[in-house]
Amino acid sequence: MSRRRKIVNAVMLSLTGACTVFVVGVLFVILGYLFWNGTRYLTINFFTKLPVPVGESGGGMANAFVGSAKLLLLAILIGVPFGFLGGVYLAEFGTGVFPSMVRYMTDLLNGVPSIVMGIFAYAVVVAPMGHFSTFAGGLALGVMMVPIALRTTEEFLRSVPQSLREGAMALGASKARTIATVVIPAAIKGILSGMMLDLARVAGETAPLLFTSLGNTFWSPGWNKPTAALPVMIYHYAQSPYEDWHRQAWAAGFVLLALVLVVNVTARQVLARTSHAR
């Protein structure tokens, strides 16, 4: 065989390895850089104090942590029930035109850019109410959670063997009872993991919050006022000209990424161990 073919073979195969190393390397650079810069600026103040005017020191992002928590709580309250129950419908009752259309719409909704979701929440909540609010932000995030929650639920419910359902119904359980007491428990591990992944994804979203929950330098009691959120703070601080704010942006970035990755990795490990491994 010609030398040329041997050389081409060796070179091209090595290049593919190089591409892989490069991509994995980028991941480690990202993690390393964030770790290095983020942990340096973690202080107690960062977690417990409100932002202070520029020039003063000792400010923090306490309101952003609380704000993000509230927004995510809202997102779960809105997104999970609709996504879960919708998924139950598609899995247990779902053949025909209407379910197919719902599936198609779900995929469509999933592909909508997050900034457009922000416009949606603005139009539906902020504009009529006349002001920005935590509720609007939570709604935007909640709607974003629905498609993946729905598809995950449907997928895992479908993977429960039909024989389980038949066994319960043969004992006289109604369809609703069967679903609630047999099918869902069988799939719950996968569904919960999927929900966690969904939540992690939404926790990092910034765009839909920019003109719904907006931001706030103070606490935001209740659900009707604009609120600070972690990703939004990172966005604003990073683009500012102030050193102190840059440091806080790094710290916030580190915390956000750590939380998102921990949830992501945990959920995926659990998923990998379910019987419905991809």
Added chain:
Amino acid sequence: MSAAPTVVPRSRASEFVARLRAGDQLAYTLTVVCAASIFLVTCLLVYELWTGSVLSRHKFGWNFIFSSTWDPAREEYGAVPFMFGTVVTSFVSLLISVPVGLGAAIFLSEMALPSISDTLTFLIELLAAVPSVIYGLLGIFLLVPILESAVVPALKGVLGFLPIFSGPFFGVSLFSASVVLSVMIVPFIISVSREVLMAVPVDQREAALSLGATKWETTWQVVVPHASRGIYGSIFLALARALGETMAVTMVIGNTPRVQASLLAPGDSIASVIANQFTEATSDMYTSALIELGLVLFAITIIINGLARLMILTTGARVAK
């Protein structure tokens, strides 16, 4: 001695009551309502985009997507600079991420030991979990300085005569946004391409090897073509994501609504300008124009996503029976 029990046909009403008691009816209604809400939300979304943009649509008509003037002071709005920025950054990011992504996918599918391949793929998929704003943060403080100090001077040295690399480079630019985007979309290309490559039947590879082909020749001339539909699908998927990316792009693109020949110049994208200017929109017309931009973006991503799914789903029906 009792007679065999007679079966009394139940009326539809009593059937309904029985179902109601069993909770089935409730379950059905509840879940149908939730499923239908998807419908409702999607329709409402389109409705809001449509009515929210009515002022701008009526004033500019189709001119909106042909005009390159974006001047809030004069209330003149045109989508071209943003469409340009969106398309250019997405396209360039594909130019970077497709070769690298496909190369990595080939390595992970054809070369690496299964356990190593799984571990590396898991790590690469983590890149997709990193929030956009963090990519933006790294873009500003890590990527742009590297581009400024090392990459762009080298690029200009070699290819500076090309118009796309002409002009001064101040860090934030179409090029920087493209590079950040390429990192963000490469995990999608790798993940999907790797799966479709692994699905190519073993006997295809064995047939080529048995004819005396080298491993690379087998991979490039037989395996990759076999999986080509799915690979194209992954590219469309990546494209759809790139088109809609907001935060990372807006933090490094320069936020300048101008069309220019050089990648090194600052620009803007649809998602980016909406993020930047929505809260500063001082008039209803301004807001309406931004919403119309959202409508344009919505339309583009729907089409691309649709094409992507079509390609990935029909991969199974390749080389016949």
Added chain:
Amino acid sequence: MGSTKQEPISASGSVPKPAETIKLSTDKLSFYYGSYRALYDVSLNFYVNRITALIGPSGCGKSTFLRTLNRISETIRHTRIDGSITLDGEDVLQLDVTNLRRRVGMVFQRPNPFPKSIFDNVAYGVRVNGLSRGVPVREVVEKSLRRAALWEEVKDKLHESAGALSGGQQQRLCIARALAVDPEVLLLDEPCSALDPIATAKIEDLLFTLKDDCTIVIVTHNMQQAARVADNTGFFLLGKLIEFDQTEVIFKNPSTKETEDYITGRFG
């Protein structure tokens, strides 16, 4: 071409026809999947321009054995070969493997045409090995398709997809594809098991014409096929070569009990 050592292998002591040259042979070949031993010291000769059949029940190792001959077994990890394989006197395990595979071709159990046109399928081996210099590819493709008895059926649709052909046609296409690189040995791994009787008969007729140009080894599950087609037959059981002799002898007068039991259907 080939060493002229004549080695009687059959346990009965009878000798294959005299003055046969050996094309390919193995000596005490053993094969391991990890720590599992699949072949035990198999020693076997394949004679030039003869058809040799390898028969035996499922899992007896005949396909495993076949796949060592062109070293396609190496594509599976954690496998090991002990013993030697010799092609025209040269140690196969030391040869450049891509060159070996051009000289020793293979046809697989299920037809596996590439997702390309009929023409490009046959031309593939030619092009990739750079054998198309001097001879127009079209001529080579036509010649191979004629040798595989497929030319008449496809000559008007050479540029259509191979996937449009029937199963039997696809398998003949795979044979044509393997023939296009002019192999000295052709290995066939149960080539008719996925085909109907008519397609099977066509391929068996084909093998008779092919043996004039190359040495053929065919693994088959179908004893009648071996009896119809092969000059010599080897019987495998549980990874060992139990008996090897002229086909007539194996089927009419086997020397070991295991062979006889298999032939007469006492186990399958």
